[in-house]
Amino acid sequence: xxxxxxxxxxxxxxxxxxxxxxxxxxxxxxxxxxxxxxxxxxxxxxxxxxxxxxxxxxxxxxxxxxxxxxxxxxxxxxxxxxxxxxxxxxxxxxxxxxxxxxxxxxxxxxxxxxxxxxxxxxxxxxxxxxxxxxxxxxxxxxxxxxxxxxxxxxxxxxxxxxxxxxxxxxxxxxxxxxxxxxxxxxxxxxxxxxxxxxxxxxxxxxxxxxxxxxxxxxxxxxxxxxxxxxxxxxxxxxxxxxxxxxxxxxxxxxxxxxxxxxxxxxxxxxxxxxxxxxxxxxxxxxxxxxxxxxxxxxxxxxxxxxxxxxxxxxxxxxxxxxxxxxxxxxxxxxxxxxxxxxxxxxxxxxxxxxxxxxxxxxxxxxxxxxxxxxxxxxxx
Amino acid sequence: xxxxxxxxxxxxxxxxxxxxxxxxxxxxxxxxxxxxxxxxxxxxxxxxxxxxxxxxxxxxxxxxxxxxxxxxxxxxxxxxxxxxxxxxxxxxxxxxxxxxxxxxxxxxxxxxxxxxxxxxxxxxxxxxxxxxxxxxxxxxxxxxxxxxxxxxxxxxxxxxxxxxxxxxxxxxxxxxxxxxxxxxxxxxxxxxxxxxxxxxxxxxxxxxxxxxxxxxxxxxxxxxxxxxxxxxxxxxxxxxxxxxxxxxxxxxxxxxxxxxxxxxxxxxxxxxxxxxxxxxxxxxxxxxxxxxxxxxxxxxxxxxxxxxxxxxxxxxxxxxxxxxxxxxxxx
Numbered sequence: 142x143x144x145x146x147x148x149x150x151x152x153x154x155x156x157x158x159x160x161x162x163x164x165x166x167x168x169x170x171x172x173x174x175x176x177x178x179x180x181x182x183x184x185x186x187x188x189x190x191x192x193x194x195x196x197x198x199x200x201x202x203x204x205x206x207x208x209x210x211x212x213x214x215x216x217x218x219x220x221x222x223x224x225x226x227x228x229x230x231x232x233x234x235x236x237x238x239x240x241x242x243x244x245x246x247x248x249x250x251x252x253x254x255x256x257x258x259x260x261x262x263x264x265x266x267x268x269x270x271x272x273x274x275x276x277x278x279x280x281x282x283x284x285x286x287x288x289x290x291x292x293x294x295x296x297x298x299x300x301x302x303x304x305x306x307x308x309x310x311x312x313x314x315x316x317x318x319x320x321x322x323x324x325x326x327x328x329x330x331x332x333x334x335x336x337x338x339x340x341x342x343x344x345x346x347x348x349x350x351x352x353x354x355x356x357x358x359x360x361x362x363x364x365x366x367x368x369x370x371x372x373x374x375x376x377x378x379x380x381x382x383x384x385x386x387x388x389x390x391x392x393x394x395x396x397x398x399x400x401x402x403x404x405x406x407x408x409x410x411x412x413x414x415x416x417x418x419x420x421x422x423x424x425x426x427x428x429x430x431x432x433x434x435x436x437x438x439x440x441x442x443x444x445x446x447x448x449x450x451x452x453x454x455x456x457x458x459x460x461x462x463x464x465x466x467x468x469x470x471x472x473x474x475x476x477x478x479x480x481x482x483x484x485x486x487x488x489x490x491x492x493x494x495x496x497x498x499x500x501x502x503x504x505x506x507x508x509x510x511x512x513x514x515x516x517x518x519x520x521x
Numbered sequence: 522x523x524x525x526x527x528x529x530x531x532x533x534x535x536x537x538x539x540x541x542x543x544x545x546x547x548x549x550x551x552x553x554x555x556x557x558x559x560x561x562x563x564x565x566x567x568x569x570x571x572x573x574x575x576x577x578x579x580x581x582x583x584x585x586x587x588x589x590x591x592x593x594x595x596x597x598x599x600x601x602x603x604x605x606x607x608x609x610x611x612x613x614x615x616x617x618x619x620x621x622x623x624x625x626x627x628x629x630x631x632x633x634x635x636x637x638x639x640x641x642x643x644x645x646x647x648x649x650x651x652x653x654x655x656x657x658x659x660x661x662x663x664x665x666x667x668x669x670x671x672x673x674x675x676x677x678x679x680x681x682x683x684x685x686x687x688x689x690x691x692x693x694x695x696x697x698x699x700x701x702x703x704x705x706x707x708x709x710x711x712x713x714x715x716x717x718x719x720x721x722x723x724x725x726x727x728x729x730x731x732x733x734x735x736x737x738x739x740x741x742x743x744x745x746x747x748x749x750x751x752x753x754x755x756x757x758x759x760x761x762x763x764x765x766x767x768x769x770x771x772x773x774x775x776x777x778x779x780x781x782x783x784x785x786x787x788x789x790x791x792x793x794x795x796x797x798x799x800x801x802x803x804x805x806x807x808x809x810x811x812x813x814x815x816x817x818x819x820x821x822x823x824x825x826x827x828x829x830x831x832x833x834x835x836x837x838x839x840x841x842x843x844x845x846x847x848x849x850x851x852x
Contacts, residue, residue, distance in 0.1 A: 278610075
């Protein structure tokens with residue numbers, strides 16, 4: 142397979158979408174992919190983008206990806222990216238693109254021109270909103286699709302829709318869970334507490350966390366032994382909303398909700414998932430199945446999710462969770478109340494979630510399938 | 522006519538009969554398999570706003586329809602026609618049977634062109650239809666004498682102006698004969714027509730009665746189609762379909778008898794099937810078949826990597842065969 146690389150290690154280069162990698166993306170699927178290629182398959186793995194910080198040292202979460210390199214464009218212009226590809230194409234065996242952005246048409250064309258044998262994986266991370274706007278019959282876009290060896294969608298509904306529409310093969314490659322620090326994933330329902338958990342950028346408009354607070358406010362008196370926990374960096378606007386909503390308008394609610402802030406230590410974060418019986422996701426949209434869903438499933442949380450494109454995948458078609466129409470606070474409150482009052486449902490959900498997670502959300506398995514799709518062989 | 526809010530972001534056209542609902546479904550981005558985006562974003566003074574592409578196009582057509590007792594029926598039929606266009610990115614052949622002067626032909630032509638330049642709307646009328654629009658082909662003849670081609674149109678529309686003047690009982694069998702399997706027959710009927718008589722002429726008809734009028738919306742199932750159709754597909758496409766079907770059927774015994782370690786050749790064969798299907802896809806009525814072949818390949822790779830068992834492969838294979846039989850694409 143890599144006879145053309147000579148003494149050189151095979152390599153995979155992952156390009157950042159638009160303006161470079163954020164630190165937090167290193168410990169999500171974006172960082173897990175090159176790390177697994179490095180750790181499991183012996184690849185040289187490089188994450189490329191514009192440096193978003195004052196110095197590269199500020200990518201502190203790179204410590205979770207030992208052996209993965211970072212490299213940087215001179216600036217964020219398309220010209221700089223194409224020039225980078227021109228200079229490095231000879232040493233890139235697999236090029237990974239995240240999202241589908243107009244600049245990729247030039248990047249893909251240049252890469253294939255300079256290294257026709259090279260492989261391209263485009264992880265579209267597509268959602269129905271961006272999907273609908275894409276003028277896919279635009280010839281350069283069609284050419285780009287034709288040049289990609291593997292095109293992935295991270296949830297089943299988007300895979301199906303894209304497959305029906307774009308003239309290319311589309312693979313289901315979900316954003317599964319990967320344990321960067323060999324965390325002990327064994328868990329037991331008996332250690333769980335009456336906690337509804339959410340994790341993410343708390344207060345961002347996409348995550349729509351206000352909906353969860355408002356729904357919990359409607360039911361918390363009926364489930365007095367339950368608490369709501371929100372983990373993640375919190376926006377100023379959300380803090381204002383929280384203080385106004387809880388302190389002034391619903392003072393009894395304040396002590397039932399904890400805003401934990403950001404937890405970057407993966408062991409500590411997993412411990413929080415293990416404690417929670419329910420994981421709630423209120424996003425208005427997501428690229429597919431978000432990373433937090435894999436984490437929650439591996440830890441046996443019963444999932445309650447808004448109807449994002451990947452909602453059916455998140456709850457395994459209702460076997461380990463329930464969905465509600467985004468924006469419908471009453472429906473969310475009803476889902477939460479029903480689950481909180483049904484111990485058998487949660488326990489069964491726990492078993493289903495663990496089994497489903499190991500089968501379908503194990504990112505090492507997802508990447509093993511990607512490897513097979515790229516090279517038509519099992520690495521082992 | 523009213524507007525309703527679609528999800529969190531869109532306004533769409535909805536009509537008082539269920540044609541609005543059909544269009545609403547077509548407006549769901551996941552159901553829009555045409556090459557025309559449902560919406561696009563614009564920016565003015567740093568503010569993003571959503572514009573609705575189809576909505577604007579449909580409005581342009583509808584505003585050209587003069588208000589009359591027939592206009593509601595015509596609009597309903599048009600909305601259904603547009604929801605057909607959104608189902609798949611392939612050229613559609615429509616046949617509109619009706620006698621009134623159509624001021625809205627030109628904007629309708631633009632809309633058809635936008636979806637696919639190969640879309641064709643054949644206009645069967647006993648009156649002169651002046652049209653220089655490339656997507657609209659006038660056929661001026663006595664409707665009862667028109668030699669309907671077999672299995673040619675994706676959708677035939679008989680508007681209510683025709684129903685008043687045409688012996689509908691003899692027309693319906695001819696039109697059914699001219700529709701491809703899983704094509705549509707739309708009839709704009711007024712209350713003056715005998716709906717039950719019309720329904721009895723169709724084996725499967727769903728009727729949506731409201732005060733002023735009804736539209737009969739009938740799927741032409743393969744069973745009906747096979748009774749009366751002779752295939753008219755081009756030889757090359759038919760041959761490619763036959764080979765593809767044979768290859769899919771030949772897979773079955775191999776799937777069961779091959780050990781995981783020897784699956785590589787089988788997976789290569791299915792990948793080739795997928796590639797062949799990409800070329801055939803525009804000629805197929807089923808929208809799911811490409812997805813289902815991919816699903817089969819996915820289960821095979823998981824079996825090869827020993828992540829899953831044979832049951833998953835068999836389930837995926839059965840779903841694929843069911844889809845092939847259901848739409849009759851490979852009959």
